[in-house]
Amino acid sequence: MKRINEYRKLFNADANTDLKQLKTTYRNLVKEWHPDKFQDEAEKAIAEEKSLKIIDGYHFLVSIAPETREVNQEDYRITTSTTGIADFKHKGLLLEISFLDGTTYEYFGVNKNVVSKMVNCDNPYRFAKRNIFNSYLYRKSKKDLELA
Template sequence: MKRVNEYRKLYNVAPDTDLKQLKTTYRNLVKEWHPDKFQDETEKAAAELKSQQIIDAYHFLVSIAPETKEANLAEYTVTTTESGIADFKHKGLLLEVSFMDGTTYEYFGVNKNMYAKLVNADKPYRFAKRNIFNAYLYRKSKKDQVQD
């Protein structure tokens, strides 16, 4: 969730910001922080880092935008209802779930307590279906997107 909040703060956007507004903000930030605008080498290097952060934030925010989630809802529903869990990993507040159909989703804000319940559940898939899949902010993982 820290990364989500950090990126939203960078773009100064709300959770329900549409893709058009996100794109406009992205273009304005890229223009403002483009490395070619700076003559001093230190400023140029800082601008390059900031530009990379702006690009990463844009791709991330697009992947969790309501319009993107809505467009991919049918695929997500099929995956979470028909495909079992192949593997899952937890780090910080991020839970990464790999499904048997080859897709991977990241769930944000999953605390250690919820993860412990998932690990200790008699049927982890059933537990995740009831308590994680539709309760947390999620996005399709880049690992999976690269394979597409």
């Protein structure tokens, strides 16, 4: 959640910001922080770091945007309703679930208690289907997108 808030603050966006506005803000930030605009090496290095953060933030916010989730809703529904869980990892408030069909989704804001209940139940897939898949903000993992 910290990452989401950080990127939203960088782009002056909220949960309902549309992709068109996000893209406009992204282009303006990239123009402002492009490393070629700076002559001093120290400033150029700072601008490079900032521009990489802007690029990463843009791609991240696009992946969790309502429009993106709406377009991919059918694939997500099929994956979560017909494919079992191959593996999962939890770190902080991020739960990464890999499915048997090779797709991986990241769920944001999943606390330790929920993961503990999932681990200790008879059927983790059924628990996740009832308590995680439709309750938390999610996105398709970058790792999976690169493999496809």
